[in-house]
Amino acid sequence: MSEPEVVNPVPVEAIEPWMRTLRTALLHDPGAPDALTRLHNRRRTWTPERTWGVRHDDRWVGTLATEARTLTVPGSPDVVAVDALTAVSVAATHRRRGFLRGMLGRSLAAAAERGDALSVLIAAEWPIYGRFGYAPATQSARYRYHPRRPGALPRGGDAHRIRAVTADEVGEIGPVVFDRARRRDAGQMDRDGAWWPRSLGLGGFELQGERQHWFVHDGDDGAPDGLLAWRPTRSLDLDGTPGAVAVQLLAAATDAAYLNLWTYLAGIDLVGEITLDERPVDEPVRWLLGDGRALQETGTVDELWVRLLDVPAALTARGYAADGRIVLDVRDEDTGGYAAGRFALDVAGGVARCEPTADGADLLVAQRALASAYLGGHRLRRLAVAAGVEERTPGALDRADLMFSTPVAPWNQTHF
Numbered sequence: 001m002s003e004p005e006v007v008n009p010v011p012v013e014a015i016e017p018w019m020r021t022l023r024t025a026l027l028h029d030p031g032a033p034d035a036l037t038r039l040h041n042r043r044r045t046w047t048p049e050r051t052w053g054v055r056h057d058d059r060w061v062g063t064l065a066t067e068a069r070t071l072t073v074p075g076s077p078d079v080v081a082v083d084a085l086t087a088v089s090v091a092a093t094h095r096r097r098g099f100l101r102g103m104l105g106r107s108l109a110a111a112a113e114r115g116d117a118l119s120v121l122i123a124a125e126w127p128i129y130g131r132f133g134y135a136p137a138t139q140s141a142r143y144r145y146h147p148r149r150p151g152a153l154p155r156g157g158d159a160h161r162i163r164a165v166t167a168d169e170v171g172e173i174g175p176v177v178f179d180r181a182r183r184r185d186a187g188q189m190d191r192d193g194a195w196w197p198r199s200l201g202l203g204g205f206e207l208q209g210e211r212q213h214w215f216v217h218d219g220d221d222g223a224p225d226g227l228l229a230w231r232p233t234r235s236l237d238l239d240g241t242p243g244a245v246a247v248q249l250l251a252a253a254t255d256a257a258y259l260n261l262w263t264y265l266a267g268i269d270l271v272g273e274i275t276l277d278e279r280p281v282d283e284p285v286r287w288l289l290g291d292g293r294a295l296q297e298t299g300t301v302d303e304l305w306v307r308l309l310d311v312p313a314a315l316t317a318r319g320y321a322a323d324g325r326i327v328l329d330v331r332d333e334d335t336g337g338y339a340a341g342r343f344a345l346d347v348a349g350g351v352a353r354c355e356p357t358a359d360g361a362d363l364l365v366a367q368r369a370l371a372s373a374y375l376g377g378h379r380l381r382r383l384a385v386a387a388g389v390e391e392r393t394p395g396a397l398d399r400a401d402l403m404f405s406t407p408v409a410p411w412n413q414t415h416f
Contacts, residue, residue: 010051062091063089064088079190105336112309116310118314133332136305141281144295146274147271169216182251228261229249244273247274310339366387369386373404377409
């Protein structure tokens with residue numbers, strides 16, 4: 001019997017046992033019908049050089065992959081190229097033997113070598129990824145909306161701008177509308193490349209999951225500027241119990257599209273309950289309702305985790321709420337230590353410059369703390385309680401929090 005080994009690249013010929021290991025670890029049935037669909041779709045986008053695994057004799061006992069994605073950052077119309085970590089698993093028979101560290105250490109080294117400013121993930125479990133330098137940077141909320149309650153209708157909306165569309169039409173409209181919409185908020189991951197045909201069952205991809213009802217909103221110029229997808233979760237019962245639907249996507253590139261899409265939702269016949277997942281924690285529609293309690297928050301969860309790899313590139317890429325200068329002494333004791341160093345962040349006229357410096361530090365900050373604050377979702381002062389931040393210059397902590405703050409909470413609605 002040979003010793004287990006970390007393998008990269010993983011050839012596409014190994015996809016079936018590799019996927020079986022992943023689905024088993026994530027508590028999915030590897031023989032279910034949707035497993036065959038996902039296998040077919042993943043085969044079409046398989047990237048051997050960005051795929052890792054642990055092989056023990058003729059078995060795969062660990063999986064990991066990364067994707068080239070883009071992320072919206074605060075105060076900038078541009079997006080940042082990021083390393084997106086996904087499909088991470090280690091079989092229960094091979095845990096606590098360093099195989100995750102072996103795969104993830106190599107994937108981070110590859111990201112740093114490519115010049116990625118940061119790596120991101122959505123964590124299945126909180127305790128796993130901190131030792132690799134990842135930290136939660138955004139939150140997402142779950143809501144239950146009761147459209148039949150008095151005062152539940154958004155004020156001033158017009159549902160007549162909404163029209164139903166086919167999957168083929170969404171394939172043409174969706175990428176453009178979603179990209180416009182996601183650039184309005186920090187923390188949003190892209191849906192480029194194969195995302196749309198894979199989700200819609202187009203272009204040789206098989207449909208993953210249940211088919212959705214799709215709708216678009218047309219703006220004043222007649223061009224689509226909003227997108228909505230929902231599916232029924234409960235039918236109307238003849239005893240009077242209303243039906244229910246689950247919203248899979250609500251993306252608006254304008255305030256008018258946002259208001260009108262919610263107005264449409266409030267008017268769907270036979271529906272008494274609407275659930276929405278992966279929404280912002282500061283969902284603005286509440287302030288458009290006569291009774292804000294018609295929208296109930298049912299849960300909040302950490303969503304996107306960030307790991308900084310190139311501090312000057314990452315801090316230069318985003319915008320800031322105020323001008324100023326601050327010197328950060330970044331401590332990075334996690335795998336790779338990629339972010340360690342002392343850096344001067346100068347913001348003047350809204351333009352940021354960050355570079356290494358020998359000047360005295362205003363703040364000592366752990367990389368994880370800076371990663372959590374990067375998108376504006378968490379304050380460094382709050383993170384100081386965990387010994388992640390130490391103020392060396394009086395007032396520097398408040399100045400940094402002001403500079404890194406964002407007008408609305410960052411959020412992400414795209415899994416990867």
